[in-house]
Amino acid sequence: MSARKRKESEDEDVAVLSPGGIRPQARRLIIAAILVVLASVLGLIVWRHVRDHVLAGGQYQVQPDLISISPPPEWIRGTSDSQAPADRIKSEALRDLTRGGALSLLDADLTVRVASAFSDHPWVSRVDRVSKSFPSGLEVALAYRTPVAMVEVDDGTGVLPVDEQGVVLPTKDFTSDEVERYPRIAEIYTRPAGAVGTRWGDAAVHGAAQIAAAISRDWGELDFARIVPVERKPAQMGVEYTYAVITRSGSTVYWGRAPGTDTPGELPAPRKIAQLKRYAEQNQGTLDGADGPQEMEFGQDGSLLRRARPVIAPLPSSASAATP
Numbered sequence: 001m002s003a004r005k006r007k008e009s010e011d012e013d014v015a016v017l018s019p020g021g022i023r024p025q026a027r028r029l030i031i032a033a034i035l036v037v038l039a040s041v042l043g044l045i046v047w048r049h050v051r052d053h054v055l056a057g058g059q060y061q062v063q064p065d066l067i068s069i070s071p072p073p074e075w076i077r078g079t080s081d082s083q084a085p086a087d088r089i090k091s092e093a094l095r096d097l098t099r100g101g102a103l104s105l106l107d108a109d110l111t112v113r114v115a116s117a118f119s120d121h122p123w124v125s126r127v128d129r130v131s132k133s134f135p136s137g138l139e140v141a142l143a144y145r146t147p148v149a150m151v152e153v154d155d156g157t158g159v160l161p162v163d164e165q166g167v168v169l170p171t172k173d174f175t176s177d178e179v180e181r182y183p184r185i186a187e188i189y190t191r192p193a194g195a196v197g198t199r200w201g202d203a204a205v206h207g208a209a210q211i212a213a214a215i216s217r218d219w220g221e222l223d224f225a226r227i228v229p230v231e232r233k234p235a236q237m238g239v240e241y242t243y244a245v246i247t248r249s250g251s252t253v254y255w256g257r258a259p260g261t262d263t264p265g266e267l268p269a270p271r272k273i274a275q276l277k278r279y280a281e282q283n284q285g286t287l288d289g290a291d292g293p294q295e296m297e298f299g300q301d302g303s304l305l306r307r308a309r310p311v312i313a314p315l316p317s318s319a320s321a322a323t324p
Contacts, residue, residue: 062103062110064090066137069118073144076123077173089142093121105132118142122170122197125163145169149183149212149227151205153191159184160192164213166199166206168192183212183219184226204229204241207258211243214259214269222276222287223247230254236262249286250293254307267298275304 064087072085079088097103097117103110111130118140119127128141147169150159159179161169185208193201200206208227215224225248229241240263243255253276259269275298280287288294295307 062105062138064094066133067094067140068133068137069140070142070144072123073146075147075173075178076144089118089121089123093118093124103138105134105138110138114138114140120197122168122195125167146213147174147182148216149185149209150179151185151188151200151208152226154189162200162205162209164209166202166209168194168196168198168200170196181220183216183224185209185212185228186226187228203239204232207241207260208243210258210260211245211255211269215245215273218273218277222280223249227255233257233263247287247293249288251287251289252293252295253287254295254297256298265300267302271302272298275302279304 067090069086069090072089076085076089078085083091094103094114094117097113103114107113111132115127115130118124118130123144124142125145126143128143129139130141131139133139145163145167147161148164150161152159158171161171161174161179161182162185163169185205188202188205188208190200190202190205193199208229211227212219215222224245227243227245230244231242233240233242240257240261242257245253245255247253255272257263257266276287279296287296289306297305297307299305
C-alpha cells in the first residue's frame with residue numbers, strides 16, 4: 001500500500017472515533033440513557049413530595065355515591081334511618097378503609113384494597129371485579145350470601161341465620177315472621193367459632209345447612225319443622241353426621257348424610273325429595289301414617305321405607321313382681 005493510501009485510511013479511522021475511543025453514536029445513546037435515569041429519579045423525588053396532595057385532589061377522589069355495586073337481594077335490608085341496602089353495604093364495607101382519608105383513583109392499590117374491604121362484609125360471598133371509572137368512580141361486582149336456615153342457640157336465647165356453607169349472617173335483617181319461614185336447625189350444642197360472616201365451625205351445622213338449602217323450596221309443602229343431627233360418623237375429610245328431618249306433626253324422616261358427602265352409596269338429595277313429595281301426594285298431603293306420626297328412612301335402592309317402631313312390653317306391676 002502506498003504512503004498516501006495508508007494516510008487516508010488512518011484519517012478515516014480517526015474520523016469515526018471520539019478522543020476517548022467511543023463512537024459518537026454510542027456516546028449519544030449513553031447520554032440519552034443517563035438522562036432518562038436522571039429524569040426518572042427526579043420524577044420519583046417530585047412525586048414523593050406531591051403524592052399526598054395529588055391523591056387528595058378533588059378531581060380524583062372517589063365519593064361513596066360514585067361507587068356502584070351489584071344490587072343487594074331482597075333479604076338484605078337498609079338501615080333504620082332510611083339508608084338504602086346498597087348504601088348500607090358500601091358504608092359498612094368501606095368504614096375502616098376511609099378512616100385514613102379519601103380514596104383516590106390515582107392510588108395504584110385502590111382496587112385491591114376495595115376488593116379486600118368488600119370481601120370482609122358478612123353478606124358478601126365473593127368479589128368478582130373492581131374496576132376504575134374515570135375521573136372518580138368505581139364499579140364493584142359482588143356475589144351475596146343466601147340465608148337457608150335458622151340455627152337454634154343452645155342457651156335458648158334465639159336463633160342465628162346461616163347460609164349453605166354454615167356462615168353466620170347478620171340477624172338484624174330478619175323480622176320475627178321471616179325467621180319462622182326458614183328451615184330450623186335444632187339440637188346444636190356449640191356456639192359460632194368466630195364473628196358474623198365466618199363459618200360456624202361445627203360439622204353438624206354445616207351438614208344441616210346443606211340439607212336445608214336442598215329442601216328449602218319444599219319445606220312448607222312437606223310441613224317440616226326442624227333438622228337435627230342424629231349420629232356422628234368418620235369421613236375422609238374428618239367427621240360428618242347423619243340427620244333426621246321432623247315434621248310439625250311429629251313424623252321423622254331419617255335423611256342420612258348431607259348432600260356434600262363423599263360417602264359412596266348415599267342417595268342424591270333431589271331423589272329423596274321426590275320420594276317424599278310422591279308419598280305426601282298419595283297420602284292426602286302428609287308424611288304421617290294411617291295411625292299418626294311415623295318414622296321413615298330411605299332404602300339403598302331409593303325407596304322410602306317405614307321404620308318399624310320397637311315393641312316394648314310394659315313393665316310388670318309391683319304385685320306381679322313380688323309373686324315368687
